[in-house]
Amino acid sequence: MSFFQQLFLYVSFMALLFLLIGLYKPWVMLWWEDVQNRRKVIRVYGLVALVSHAAYWGMVLLG
Known part of the structure; x- marks a missing residue:
């Protein structure tokens, strides 16, 4: 696995x-x-989790 895939x-x-x-x-x-409040937690950390996980899968699929 490349460094950036592991990082994401x-x-x-x-x-x-x-x-x-x-x-x-x-x-x-x-x-x-x-x-x-919980709404801000979901907004901040949920967005980071979704974007980084999408970037990981994008790198895996593009190979």
Whole structure:
């Protein structure tokens, strides 16, 4: 596996882990925001997880 494929895969897994942690305690994962809520956690970390996972599969399929 190439370096960037592994990087995108690890980023997607870490973002998913951070998403789960943020759904339990949003202030832990959004400490820099004025308002910390679950909707922002889903928006930030869910978007990162989806984009990085799509980039990983795009690299796998294009080979």
